[in-house]
Amino acid sequence: MNIVVCMKQVPDTTEVKIDPVTGTLIREGIPSIINPDDKSGLEAALVLKERVGAKVTVLSMGPPQADLALREALAMGADEAVLLSDRAFGGADTWATSTTIAAALRKLGFDLIICGRQAIDGDTAQVGPQIAEHLSLPQVSYVSELELAGDSVVVKRTFEDGYQRIKVKLPCLLTTLKDMNSPRYMSVAGIFDAYKKDVQVWGLADIVVDEANIGLKGSPTRVKKSFTKGAKSAGKVYEVDPKEGARIIVEALKEKFVI
Amino acid sequence: MNISEYKGVMVFAEQRSGQVQKIAYELLGVGRRIADTLGEPLVALLVGSGVTDAQAKDLIAQGADEVLIADDPALAVYMTEPYAKAMTLAIETRKPGIVFTGATTIGRDLAPRVSARVRTGLTADCTGLEVEDGTRNLLMTRPAFGGNIMATIICPEHRPQMSTVRPGVMRKLERDDSRTGTVKRLGLKIEAADKNVEILEAVVEKAAKKSIEEASVLVSGGRGLGTPENFEKLNGVAAELGGLVSASRAVVDAGWVGQDRQVGQTGKTVRPDVYIACGISGMIQHIAGMEDSEFIVAVNKNAGAPIFEYSDIGIVTDVNKLVPALVEELRAVKAAG
Missing domain, CATH: 3.40.50.620 (HUPs)
Known part of the structure; x- marks a missing residue:
């Protein structure tokens, strides 16, 4: 079985700070990590590999330094790694990104594609389902449990108010939640192996894709502007009896449309 | 097109x-x-x-x-x-x-x-x-x-x-x-x-079991509540607002509630639409976990508590008397439709 795990290298957003003067992100010194939902997807793939035997390929799109995230995946136990990296892919929104990744997946071949539900820098949760559409595959998103059942997978799909247990035939695409497992650490032997293995770098010439559908010019959406929310100052403080305090809170919640 | x-x-x-x-x-x-x-x-x-x-x-x-x-x-x-x-x-x-x-x-x-x-x-x-x-x-x-x-x-x-x-x-x-x-x-x-997938089982859980990071409203309790029984009463407020109860580290360490509810540097970072801090003084480690909340309400009897510097609305009063009054007020609003 061929499993391809799509992953993104992201800045650790819990450490992202805003430059108070320019209002832009300070990226220097911010560690890059494998996106958490993707890392759990990789762990799920590695568990399947151990149980039933599978080849696990990790696929990422990004700048050359995203190589590091792929090497970490190799050190965790992935068999092969492909990095889609080309200036022509740059500036892509989710539509163009998913088009590019889908083209690479066609070339790689797959029985099961696993994507993290969403990346912590963009939080869109769109690329997984869009890849599935481009490849005409069934999708199940928000997956928190996964097991193989013959030529199908049985997954637990979570909702705000419950869950479904869903059976879906391979080939298909799943998007996974970080809570589904605790990803393993890289092993020492794995780290040595990871540097013996190659990360294949694919550019525009390596995949079959219409140039009009990729990168900035293939993207239907544009960022018009970005800005930071104004810093917050202390609000009003009332020294009142409890009943009046409760009334003030309820009034404020009404104004905020919470109730 | x-x-x-x-x-x-x-x-x-x-x-x-x-x-x-x-x-x-x-x-x-x-x-x-x-x-x-x-x-x-x-x-x-x-x-x-x-x-x-x-x-x-x-x-x-x-x-x-x-x-x-x-x-x-x-x-x-x-x-x-x-x-x-x-x-x-x-x-x-x-x-x-x-x-x-x-x-x-x-x-x-x-x-x-x-x-x-x-x-x-x-x-x-x-x-x-x-x-x-x-x-x-x-x-x-x-x-x-x-x-x-x-x-x-x-x-x-x-x-x-x-x-x-x-x-x-x-x-x-x-x-x-x-x-x-x-x-x-x-x-x-x-x-x-x-129908390219087969739903084997569909379960609707009455109370959505969400994590505090996903909740849009958090009613959070601190040591100022005094007793685990008083902390328990925050559930009433959370239920009226469709939110969850969270806590400061002191409360978790005291065993009043599980660690999955802890907000702060060693707990979780939350960003709900509304964060109501009840009896939380606002140590910097706690603030780090909730300061990006959309709207912060703080209730504390000590007017000098640092939490008031981060709140949109601060109420200086006896939190244990305010909590039941708040539940009553919320029910009255709901009843009025």
């Missing part, structure tokens, strides 16, 4: 178990405002099984001018492909300029699938929606980088302009049963091949 052919605002009226969800009304609220600005109609798309005229009338009373219904037994429970087929057909036949879907676990599965199919842009989790003067393009504003930065996105050359909208941000309209509108049923046929 001739974008001038695309007119009107369409909202996906999400239903679960035949119940139209709160997010549908919120989308009608923002959709009404955008439609009025553009001078175009507001369309509600209701996908389900056994959809009634009363449900369509309800959507009209909540702001829709037109209701499109996709009704098929295969649409009773959400499944990606049959729903994607329904929404695609609605877009292809009605040609709306804008499509809003709730940023729920259903909307965030459905909308990207459809946007890829109709080859248009999709902006996720919008918290601000406006029409740009002049171009009449939709300005879609959303948080990125974990809420550290906001971005305004446009989709100038493709239609419809699609976005998912974060639940709890937009305001629904006052219900008006005198409103009129049209109801149309889509001639949709779901084939066996469209």
